[in-house]
Amino acid sequence: MIDDFAKDYLHGDLREIREAVLRKLDGLSDYDVRRPLTSTGTNLLGLVKHLSVTEARYFGEVFDRPFPEPVPRWDDLDRRGTDMWATEHETRQEITDRYRRAWEHSDATIAALAVDSPGHVPWWPRPNVMLFNVLVHVLTETGRHAGHADILREQLDGEVEGNGSDPAFRERRRAEVERAARAACPGEPVSPPVPGASTGPAPG
Missing domain, CATH: 1.20.120.450 (dinb family like domain)
Incomplete structure (x- = not known):
């Protein structure tokens, strides 16, 4: 009901x-x-x-x-x-x-x-x-x-919303996600940055 x-x-x-x-x-x-x-x-x-x-x-x-x-x-x-x-x-x-x-x-x-x-x-x-x-x-x-x-x-x-409004936090998080993506997919070509995304230095 x-x-x-x-x-x-x-x-x-x-x-x-x-x-x-x-x-x-x-x-x-x-x-x-x-x-x-x-x-x-x-x-x-x-x-x-x-x-x-x-x-x-x-x-x-x-x-x-x-x-x-x-x-x-x-x-x-x-x-x-x-x-x-x-x-x-x-x-x-x-x-x-x-x-x-x-x-x-x-x-x-x-x-x-x-x-x-x-x-x-x-x-x-x-x-x-x-x-x-x-x-x-x-x-x-x-x-x-x-x-x-x-x-x-x-x-x-x-x-x-939340901590994402802090530029330093955003850059750290983006780099962390990028590092994990590359580590999970070794040997795959790296795509160009997504338009509008933060473009800090690529993680080593």
């Missing part, structure tokens, strides 16, 4: 990780939050924009509680992927504010419905779901993109 404890637990984790995603933008220039940092164009502000659509869609139309702002249709192939980056006409403030409004709408849906309330996800192979399924899915999706945001932020300025 799925009870309200499970609902409250998942909802609490979702609230925390939303805030973690937005913190990854703190202190960065508008260009740095927008610019592509992988070969496929992944960027910090695009992750926020994407998660806004995710929340609006899953806690909106899935439960017949549509988000009161336009959301791209899930079956509009021409717009697929456009939620992963910010155009020059969209401001950082607009995108982050929309994410917070999506939270508010999601939170209202979560509060109003029982954890086993039925929903319908037409783009899933098994479209008939419960609020529980959607909570787990959106928490997983947000956690996945929060991990992406962690790596992107570290590439930009080395900002990570």
